[in-house]
Amino acid sequence: xxxxSNEFLIKYQNQLYNIHDFLSYHPGGKKVLNYFKNRSxxxxxxxxxxxxxxxxxxxxxxxxxxxxxxxxxxxxxWNAAILPQVGSLGHxxxxxxxxxxxxxxxxFDSKILENITITPWYLIPIIWIPxxxxxxxxxxxxxxxxxxxxxxxxxxxxxxxGIFMWSLVEYVLHRELFHFKPPTNSKLLISFHxxxxxxxxxxxxxxxxxxxxxxxxxxxxxxxVYIYEALFPQTAVSFIMAGTVTGYICYDxxxxxxxxxAPKDGTxxxxxxxxxxxxxxxxxxxxxxxxxxxxxxxFGTNICLRQLTKPIEW
Numbered sequence: 001x002x003x004x005s006n007e008f009l010i011k012y013q014n015q016l017y018n019i020h021d022f023l024s025y026h027p028g029g030k031k032v033l034n035y036f037k038n039r040s041x042x043x044x045x046x047x048x049x050x051x052x053x054x055x056x057x058x059x060x061x062x063x064x065x066x067x068x069x070x071x072x073x074x075x076x077x078w079n080a081a082i083l084p085q086v087g088s089l090g091h092x093x094x095x096x097x098x099x100x101x102x103x104x105x106x107x108f109d110s111k112i113l114e115n116i117t118i119t120p121w122y123l124i125p126i127i128w129i130p131x132x133x134x135x136x137x138x139x140x141x142x143x144x145x146x147x148x149x150x151x152x153x154x155x156x157x158x159x160x161x162g163i164f165m166w167s168l169v170e171y172v173l174h175r176e177l178f179h180f181k182p183p184t185n186s187k188l189l190i191s192f193h194x195x196x197x198x199x200x201x202x203x204x205x206x207x208x209x210x211x212x213x214x215x216x217x218x219x220x221x222x223x224x225v226y227i228y229e230a231l232f233p234q235t236a237v238s239f240i241m242a243g244t245v246t247g248y249i250c251y252d253x254x255x256x257x258x259x260x261x262a263p264k265d266g267t268x269x270x271x272x273x274x275x276x277x278x279x280x281x282x283x284x285x286x287x288x289x290x291x292x293x294x295x296x297x298x299f300g301t302n303i304c305l306r307q308l309t310k311p312i313e314w
Contacts, residue, residue: 008033009042017061022102023290025205025259027277028136029312047094051282054242071098076169081114083107086194087187094181098284105203109194116215117195117210122254127214128249131221134240139238158236162243169224169244170251171295175288204280210259211252221245251291274312292309 009019010033036044042053056072082105089096103145108114136159143150144183152288178197182189194202199209224244228237239282252268258276263269272290279287296302 009038010036012042012058014047016063017058018063019061022061024056024314025102026314027274027281027312029314031313037075053099053281057102057281060102072099073101080105080197081106083191083195084109086153086198087191089190091184093184093190093194093198097194099204100202100204100280102205103203104198104206104208107199117213119211119213120208121211121253123214124211124249124252128245132245134247135238135242135245139235141233147204150235154236155239156271157242158232158239159246161236162245163241163247164243165240165290165293166244166247166251167289170247170290170292171288171299174290175299175301179285179288200267201280201284204259207256207260210256217248247291256289262314265313270312271305272313274305275303278305 006020007018008023010017010019010103016062019026019033023033039222065301072095075089077090086093086097106114107117109301139158142148143155174197177270180193180194182284184190200206221241225237225241228240228244232240257263257269258273261269261273263273272293275293276285277288282305284300287296288301293302
């Protein structure tokens with residue numbers, strides 16, 4: 001009975017798959033799969049075309065992996081730390097990293113380095129809300145000490161501007177840095193890309209790596225302070241930073257929810273989750289906004305979602 005409770009068998013092209021561990025992650029929702037338990041998916045796949053990434057992920061659950069799957073996943077030793085290996089993939093890296101698997105990834109041999117890169121979602125508000133408070137407090141106290149005459153309304157406007165600025169930072173980082181395609185002959189840049197964002201596309205269901213680790217995030221925060229000091233009046237910088245960090249907190253928590261939550265049809269999160277699933281499994285070069293689609297509309301990278309006859313139930 002215990003064995004049966006861990007089985008959800010389906011067939012595709014005479015191959016048997018146990019997708020029990022994938023049900024809650026299925027981009028099309030869990031409920032739609034219930035009908036196909038112990039049935040064939042040949043006809044439904046013919047009527048609803050799926051991406052190469054989706055078929056590769058399906059192989060993760062087969063009773064016996066097929067040759068194409070083995071060709072890619074045997075490129076590295078999954079029992080060893082992954083980061084030291086990916087640089088050697090060369091021209092095969094980009095396709096490999098965009099073919100997802102359902103497993104946790106170990107980046108480093110060192111336990112200390114490994115733990116630094118693993119961040120539970122709840123650490124985000126614990127670490128960053130006090131930083132928001134710090135920026136608001138220092139901004140207000142500096143204005144009082146220097147008798148700048150800055151009003152509460154002006155401070156609120158600066159804070160809201162910071163939230164708006166984060167939406168742009170989020171888009172630019174995701175599009176230009178996280179999705180930068182490294183040269184095939186550069187082991188260093190391939191490894192850097194995998195560490196920065198490739199690991200998330202390779203293992204999108206690894207909940208330990210969905211939110212940004214605090215140390216690199218603090219470095220980016222420091223860089224933003226320098227940029228804001230060059231762009232904005234000193235009286236506004238701390239409040240703009242407070243808004244930007246608030247936007248970041250929302251982004252990281254929303255990103256986690258989009259992978260593990262079950263938003264209802266008709267909600268904003270429902271549309272964001274559908275769009276983000278498309279980004280992972282079909283359109284890697286579109287849909288760079290996570291918490292907001294604003295800049296995708298502005299820069300023409302918005303994903304047009306397919307019209308559904310029934311809403312998805314995750």
